[in-house]
Amino acid sequence: MRFKISVQENNSHKRLLTCVAWNSTEELYSCGEDHLLICWRLESGTAHSTIITEFPNDFYPTDMQWHPYSNQAPSITKQSSLDVLLITTADGKYHLVNKNGRIEKSIDAHKGATILGRWSNDGSALLTAGEDGFIKIYSRSGMLRSTLVKASLPVLTSSWSPDSSMILYSQGGNLLLQPFNSNCKPRKWHAHDSLILTACWSQRNELIVSGGEDCRYKIWDVNGNQLYNSTIGDHPVTAISWCHSSGDCFVVGSFNTIKLCDKNGWSHSMEKVNTGSIYNIAWSSDGTQVAMACSNGKLLTGNIINRRLESDNYEATLIRRKLIEVREVGNDVSEVLEVSDRVVHLEFAFGHLVIITPAQCHVYSVKNLNTPVIFNLKKNISAVLLAEKHFLIVETSTVSLYSYQGRLLGTPRWKGLTEESLYLPCISLCGDTLVIRDQKNEKLVHILEISCNKPITESQPYLHLHNVTQLALNHIGIIKNRQLALIDVNKDLFLVAIKSTGRVCKIAAMAHNIVWAADTNVLAAMLDTNLSVWLCPNCVHYSDRKVIRRTRIDKENSEFGKQPSIVSVHNGMVMVRRGDGAVMASSFYNLFTSLYQHISQKMINEALSLCRIAENKTLWTCMAVMATDNKELHAAEESYAAIARYDKVDCIRYIKSLSNTTERYAEMALLAGDLLAAEGILLQSGLIKEAIRINTEVYNWNRALELTVKHKIHLEEVLNTRATYLKIIDKTENNQNFLTIITNISMSQQTNQESNEKKFT
Numbered sequence: 001m002r003f004k005i006s007v008q009e010n011n012s013h014k015r016l017l018t019c020v021a022w023n024s025t026e027e028l029y030s031c032g033e034d035h036l037l038i039c040w041r042l043e044s045g046t047a048h049s050t051i052i053t054e055f056p057n058d059f060y061p062t063d064m065q066w067h068p069y070s071n072q073a074p075s076i077t078k079q080s081s082l083d084v085l086l087i088t089t090a091d092g093k094y095h096l097v098n099k100n101g102r103i104e105k106s107i108d109a110h111k112g113a114t115i116l117g118r119w120s121n122d123g124s125a126l127l128t129a130g131e132d133g134f135i136k137i138y139s140r141s142g143m144l145r146s147t148l149v150k151a152s153l154p155v156l157t158s159s160w161s162p163d164s165s166m167i168l169y170s171q172g173g174n175l176l177l178q179p180f181n182s183n184c185k186p187r188k189w190h191a192h193d194s195l196i197l198t199a200c201w202s203q204r205n206e207l208i209v210s211g212g213e214d215c216r217y218k219i220w221d222v223n224g225n226q227l228y229n230s231t232i233g234d235h236p237v238t239a240i241s242w243c244h245s246s247g248d249c250f251v252v253g254s255f256n257t258i259k260l261c262d263k264n265g266w267s268h269s270m271e272k273v274n275t276g277s278i279y280n281i282a283w284s285s286d287g288t289q290v291a292m293a294c295s296n297g298k299l300l301t302g303n304i305i306n307r308r309l310e311s312d313n314y315e316a317t318l319i320r321r322k323l324i325e326v327r328e329v330g331n332d333v334s335e336v337l338e339v340s341d342r343v344v345h346l347e348f349a350f351g352h353l354v355i356i357t358p359a360q361c362h363v364y365s366v367k368n369l370n371t372p373v374i375f376n377l378k379k380n381i382s383a384v385l386l387a388e389k390h391f392l393i394v395e396t397s398t399v400s401l402y403s404y405q406g407r408l409l410g411t412p413r414w415k416g417l418t419e420e421s422l423y424l425p426c427i428s429l430c431g432d433t434l435v436i437r438d439q440k441n442e443k444l445v446h447i448l449e450i451s452c453n454k455p456i457t458e459s460q461p462y463l464h465l466h467n468v469t470q471l472a473l474n475h476i477g478i479i480k481n482r483q484l485a486l487i488d489v490n491k492d493l494f495l496v497a498i499k500s501t502g503r504v505c506k507i508a509a510m511a512h513n514i515v516w517a518a519d520t521n522v523l524a525a526m527l528d529t530n531l532s533v534w535l536c537p538n539c540v541h542y543s544d545r546k547v548i549r550r551t552r553i554d555k556e557n558s559e560f561g562k563q564p565s566i567v568s569v570h571n572g573m574v575m576v577r578r579g580d581g582a583v584m585a586s587s588f589y590n591l592f593t594s595l596y597q598h599i600s601q602k603m604i605n606e607a608l609s610l611c612r613i614a615e616n617k618t619l620w621t622c623m624a625v626m627a628t629d630n631k632e633l634h635a636a637e638e639s640y641a642a643i644a645r646y647d648k649v650d651c652i653r654y655i656k657s658l659s660n661t662t663e664r665y666a667e668m669a670l671l672a673g674d675l676l677a678a679e680g681i682l683l684q685s686g687l688i689k690e691a692i693r694i695n696t697e698v699y700n701w702n703r704a705l706e707l708t709v710k711h712k713i714h715l716e717e718v719l720n721t722r723a724t725y726l727k728i729i730d731k732t733e734n735n736q737n738f739l740t741i742i743t744n745i746s747m748s749q750q751t752n753q754e755s756n757e758k759k760f761t
Contacts, residue, residue: 211237
């Protein structure tokens with residue numbers, strides 16, 4: 001991935017160009033020390049300039065930004081009233097300018113220069129930062145609301161938080177976070193060894209990137225933890241800007257140098273230009289174009305090209321803004337696809353290539369690249385998620401589900417849906433389920449069921465104990481066995497059976513990212529010290545952690561360098577991107593892929609033969625788990641014997657001896673660790689006594705007592721079994737439910753005894 005840079009010289013500025021701002025994806029405004037406001041309209045990669053107005057001779061702009069609502073869909077009412085340009089100037093003022101260049105309002109904001117001005121993300125307020133060290137908050141109409149910061153040094157850079165509840169700003173070499181809530185203390189940390197010149201807070205991934213006179217750029221989280229520190233460059237970093245549409249990359253500008261960097265910090269590409277220092281960088285709303293203001297008065301525009309995606313044996317590369325090359329690896333067969341407009345989003349998986357342009361969606365199948373499915377779009381697109389049967393288009397705050405034939409399957413809605421932006425890492429899609437983190441409550445995960453020819457319905461949501469930061473659904477299997485992997489704010493990795501209430505297991509700590517395999521039920525996670533792969537991740541089996549722990553394979557991540565991340569998991573290989581951007585393939589579970597294929601095709605004998613030949617404990621454990629799930633008792637017995645789990649072998653032999661089919665199915669569910677399923681099978685068949693028995697066998701005393709009281713049977717047996725259990729472990733009764741029952745029985749017996757004594761007397 002790199003930039004294709006164009007220098008716009010036609011009717012350009014004659015003096016230093018200080019700021020640029022996008023009004024739409026095709027319309028760009030620039031302003032500089034020659035006092036000119038110029039509009040650039042981009043058509044097919046060529047910019048045509050028009051001088052909108054010439055400001056007075058004492059008008060020296062320092063920063064500008066269009067009102068954020070002007071980048072929304074054109075259906076918004078009173079669009080023209082939202083076309084407001086905020087410009088700050090060196091005389092301490094800020095100005096609200098309309099699209100025709102007329103100054104609607106000028107306000108004295110600071111003593112000395114007003115260094116920058118920023119609209120809030122919802123457009124309801126704006127901030128100005130000045131040479132006097134003050135940061136002031138104004139309403140959209142220009143009324144002063146508060147002086148948020150009174151610092152001792154000039155504020156050279158500032159940015160709103162994603163939810164507009166906090167302000168980032170710099171003081172010398174320090175970065176500070178100032179919340180609007182007066183009860184919250186500001187957060188401060190030392191970021192650079194010299195003066196910080198620029199900083200930007202991503203609206204998508206909530207990361208902060210900063211640059212300064214020490215010729216470095218650094219990435220931080222909201223707690224001030226350093227995630228990346230670049231090498232020392234040749235010149236100070238003068239401009240930085242995140243791609244706000246996706247948060248996947250950012251641009252760094254310095255003297256004659258432009259870098260396109262990944263969100264992890266490493267550089268996709270570096271371009272050398274002869275324009276002097278880059279003073280200002282602005283991304284278009286769709287995240288495909290960048291404009292840069294240069295010290296020699298030139299305006300640079302750039303398009304992202306050479307984006308490359310891989311799927312199975314195919315590779316898709318964006319070679320130009322409208323051309324995509326699809327190549328079948330190994331056959332040297334390639335085909336060039338041309339679309340009508342520039343490519344905004346490109347996704348390739350499950351045998352389909354989805355291309356998003358500003359107005360259309362093109363869907364290609366690898367089996368037939370000549371006849372795509374094309375349909376129109378009305379909104380700006382933030383992301384595209386692909387599944388086996390359909391794909392999801394994510395707008396700013398809403399989502400739409402389409403089939404690969406271009407048919408709209410639905411626009412999922414959930415309880416508490418708001419207009420706030422969706423957090424992309426917390427959206428996951430598979431063939432029958434969609435999960436989305438709530439826009440306000442970061443602990444709440446909405447679960448939506450996707451059925452063929454039926455409306456999309458929301459099922460019981462999942463409420464986690466802590467804020468959720470990443471979600472991932474498995475792709476294989478039926479909806480009954482759907483598994484959700486999630487990482488919370490503490491970096492703990494949990495596995496949730498979304499169709500089983502209360503079935504939640506913590507399986508790892510210090511997890512950074514997670515990816516499910518597309519062809520098997522394999523979960524890969526990059527932990528703090530290991531790359532870990534769970535071959536049989538299923539919450540049901542975590543009642544026996546000794547068994548499930550043997551299905552995990554660990555590999556030290558020292559060979560991957562700092563901050564590695566998993567790209568994909570497929571066909572027995574884990575693709576890992578190193579901290580420097582290089583992609584490495586790690587293959588260490590190939591035998592399991594063959595084993596899974598045998599079992600999924602009901603080839604049990606072949607699967608057993610593979611385990612016998614390999615003589616691998618991990619493979620035998622996986623065989624035991626999957627054979628138990630598939631109710632293959634013979635294969636499960638041999639597998640448990642191979643890993644010396646003779647207690648399981650005895651249990652299987654007991655199951656084989658049962659003549660009642662219902663009891664056999666219940667015991668098989670219990671063998672798999674699914675007590676709820678086992679109890680449900682027995683209760684549905686009216687076997688109350690057996691349901692009580694299995695609860696006492698696994699020491700689920702409260703449930704056993706509940707069933708006993710509800711059905712008014714076997715109370716004495718349960719109490720005697722509980723008493724025997726307490727005697728063996730040498731404990732006294734402290735369960736309040738049992739104490740209440742024992743007290744009631746004692747009182748009843750005493751009452752009966754007194755009644756009998758009165759009768760005889």
